[in-house]
Amino acid sequence: MAVRREKAERLADEELMPLVGRKDPEAFEVLYDRHGGAAYSLAYRIVGNPAAAEEVTQEAFISVWRSGARFDATRGSVRSWLLSVVRNRAIDFLRSKAGKAPKLDFDDESALEQRPASERTEEEALRRETAGEVRGAIGNLPGEQAKVIELAYFGGFSHSEIAQMLQLPMGTVKGRMRLGLEKIRGELAEGLA
Amino acid sequence: MNGIDHTQWSEDLAAYMLGALSADEAEEFERHLDGCERCQGEVRWFEPAVHTLPETVERQQPPPRLRAALMAEVRADARPQRGSEKRRSWSWFSRPAIAFAVLFLAVAVAAGYEIGKGGSDGGGPSRSVVSTSEHGIQVKMVREGDGGTLHLANLHQLPPDKVLEAWVRREGNVEAVPALLVPDRKGEAETTIADMSGVDTVMVTEEPQGGSEEPTSPAIVTMSVPQ
Numbered sequence: 270m271a272v273r274r275e276k277a278e279r280l281a282d283e284e285l286m287p288l289v290g291r292k293d294p295e296a297f298e299v300l301y302d303r304h305g306g307a308a309y310s311l312a313y314r315i316v317g318n319p320a321a322a323e324e325v326t327q328e329a330f331i332s333v334w335r336s337g338a339r340f341d342a343t344r345g346s347v348r349s350w351l352l353s354v355v356r357n358r359a360i361d362f363l364r365s366k367a368g369k370a371p372k373l374d375f376d377d378e379s380a381l382e383q384r385p386a387s388e389r390t391e392e393e394a395l396r397r398e399t400a401g402e403v404r405g406a407i408g409n410l411p412g413e414q415a416k417v418i419e420l421a422y423f424g425g426f427s428h429s430e431i432a433q434m435l436q437l438p439m440g441t442v443k444g445r446m447r448l449g450l451e452k453i454r455g456e457l458a459e460g461l462a
Numbered sequence: 463m464n465g466i467d468h469t470q471w472s473e474d475l476a477a478y479m480l481g482a483l484s485a486d487e488a489e490e491f492e493r494h495l496d497g498c499e500r501c502q503g504e505v506r507w508f509e510p511a512v513h514t515l516p517e518t519v520e521r522q523q524p525p526p527r528l529r530a531a532l533m534a535e536v537r538a539d540a541r542p543q544r545g546s547e548k549r550r551s552w553s554w555f556s557r558p559a560i561a562f563a564v565l566f567l568a569v570a571v572a573a574g575y576e577i578g579k580g581g582s583d584g585g586g587p588s589r590s591v592v593s594t595s596e597h598g599i600q601v602k603m604v605r606e607g608d609g610g611t612l613h614l615a616n617l618h619q620l621p622p623d624k625v626l627e628a629w630v631r632r633e634g635n636v637e638a639v640p641a642l643l644v645p646d647r648k649g650e651a652e653t654t655i656a657d658m659s660g661v662d663t664v665m666v667t668e669e670p671q672g673g674s675e676e677p678t679s680p681a682i683v684t685m686s687v688p689q
Contacts, residue, residue, distance in 0.1 A: 292539065294536050301529060307521075310520065314519040356481075418515070423515075425481070429484070443473045444473065446480055
């Protein structure tokens with residue numbers, strides 16, 4: 270039997286998940302109300318337009334509804350897990366768009382499609398990079414570290430793609446990623462101290 | 463694992479956590495991670511940093527229709543299938559407000575009822591009934607086999623906390639149609655009714671998000687269904 274909405278609202282996320290796993294709509298609704306905004310914002314940040322963000326968010330939440338039992342509390346919070354589901358869906362969406370077959374007519378758009386992959390990737394990266402404001406923890410990073418983290422996490426690019434587009438050795442890209450994460454982690458630790 | 467080898471894993475760790483390794487590289491890293499306490503410790507240390515990233519994005523307001531569509535799908539999925547569903551035994555006319563609305567609108571809809579030409583064409587594999595409600599909502603019920611599809615057009619946009627819910631009356635009992643109706647940008651919505659056997663009336667009401675177990679507001683559409 271479904272728990273009533275008022276009761277669900279009093280439960281912690283981790284307590285809601287078993288109910289979602291048992292197909293309780295009220296528990297799911299509370300989960301959406303708590304995290305739907307963050308999920309949609311993340312999807313929007315990655316895919317860059319409202320319609321696609323809506324689609325990605327809906328797909329992600331439906332997948333959570335259907336696989337709620339897969340949440341593992343030992344791996345982090347429900348919110349982090351949920352946002353990682355959204356992120357993965359959004360990146361898949363970007364990749365599926367990028368991987369579509371080029372059109373056969375010769376208008377401007379098809380000319381763009383015919384450019385070398387690296388050139389398309391760079392343009393796409395620039396669009397995604399400027400789509401949102403870098404804030405908070407990333408905003409405090411040195412630019413080169415913020416850039417590689419942005420391109421990887423929000424752009425879905427691999428370290429080798431990033432190395433190619435920034436014309437850097439792969440080791441440098443991976444090093445900047447690590448330094449950036451270390452700095453963010455250090456600031457979080459300081460904040461907790 | 464010697465020290466030189468481990469430097470490589472340490473370099474890969476941040477890329478792995480940011481999802482920036484290729485599938486093969488990630489798989490290889492995970493194999494290493496399974497047996498490396500040092501890397502497991504680093505992953506645990508870095509996790510809060512990675513979890514912070516989605517929180518840094520500029521906050522956007524999701525459109526209300528996203529919640530409505532999501533909950534409609536979830537409610538439909540959660541509801542037991544017909545056959546195992548508990549039939550509600552309260553009468554269609556058990557609530558005065560609803561009874562009044564049903565009677566009033568049944569008359570209004572009947573005036574615009576079309577059966578046969580442009581309406582029901584009972585001889586083919588599908589039959590349709592069209593009408594216009596007192597609210598100007600265009601209603602089309604298409605019967606196909608044992609089931610049917612209810613199409614609504616010219617709907618007004620709903621408040622964010624409301625959805626439309628369809629109901630069927632079968633042998634005097636009212637049953638909720640599992641999938642809720644959410645108007646699209648053109649003011650159209652549709653839902654499928656899996657089993658139309660014995661259904662004599664279809665009704666639509668405005669309900670709170672997620673739908674209701676029984677109608678809680680006057681019907682905006684009431685359509686008699688010819689047997």
